[in-house]
Amino acid sequence: MALKPTEASQTEALSLSPLLAEFFAYLRHERGFSAKTIHSYQQQLQAVASQLNQTDWCLLTEAQLQQHISSCRQSLKPRSLALRVAALRSFYRYLQLQAKVADNPALYLQVPKFDKPLPKNLDVDQLQQLLDVDASDDLLACRDKAILELFYSSGLRLDELVSANLQDIDWGDALIRVRGKGSKERILPIGRLAMQALREWLEQRAALVNDDEPALFISKLKRRISHRQVQQRVKLWSQQQGLSQHLHPHMLRHSFATHMLESSSDLRAVQELLGHASLSSTQVYTHLDFGQLAKVYDQAHPRARKKTTDD
Structure with a gap:
């Protein structure tokens, strides 16, 4: 058996x-x-x-x-x-x-290099098309709109969104506390439109579940929504909104990172928002090339900047 x-x-x-x-x-x-x-x-x-x-x-x-x-x-x-x-x-x-070995025999093991595939992202017009969801008369559409808006607004990982609870949101200051990889917590801002979508979902949520359920997003079965359900709903809305490419939650996170970096050029801030342990992860995530990094370095590092007349 x-x-x-x-x-x-x-x-x-x-x-x-x-x-x-x-x-x-x-x-x-x-x-x-x-x-x-x-x-x-x-x-x-x-x-x-x-x-x-x-x-x-x-x-x-x-x-x-x-x-x-x-x-x-x-x-x-x-x-x-x-x-x-x-x-x-x-x-x-x-x-x-644990003092069971003196040296690490795996420290210098050689492995073949491989290129990390860069996740695709949606451009701003495609995001506008996706998020233009009419959720006025549909409870699940109201929930899904809040999910899509929150993904793009705050750059959440799928697990972070699924694990989010009502008490994690500071409704007054428009912030959300998430638990990322390694159970590390960080606090992220929520955009105006995402907050609006979340408040509308909160009004509808009571029709699905009573007050003792902590999960922010719940399914028709009146329990915390699953990873698979979120993936399916994101894919469904990409089709219904007429997007030509297959959409998954990670693509919304990547779109958030890409658009934030394009607008701000602040690699360190984007690293913090994404919850990356190292800057190299953010570099790959936002498909920066070395030339872009070198430019940021030259402009920011005290011992790299060119002297000006004011120096």
């Missing part, structure tokens, strides 16, 4: 070595990693253990790990290899913290 997903997960957990089990507990409870990331790391590390037939992680050397990575080049794509190396490096950093 096939195992249910929960049963399968429990079986996987039981088969983990003690070190791996401790590592994943550390990622979950102390580092705040998402279940999806932990599952990916678990798959990668279990694959390494299986292929190397090694039960003692502390005895593996850099040469053994590099040989393993090289042997996987034909069977794994560059992105998967990079994920495997990332999992190994993170695991051995944990073992170093």
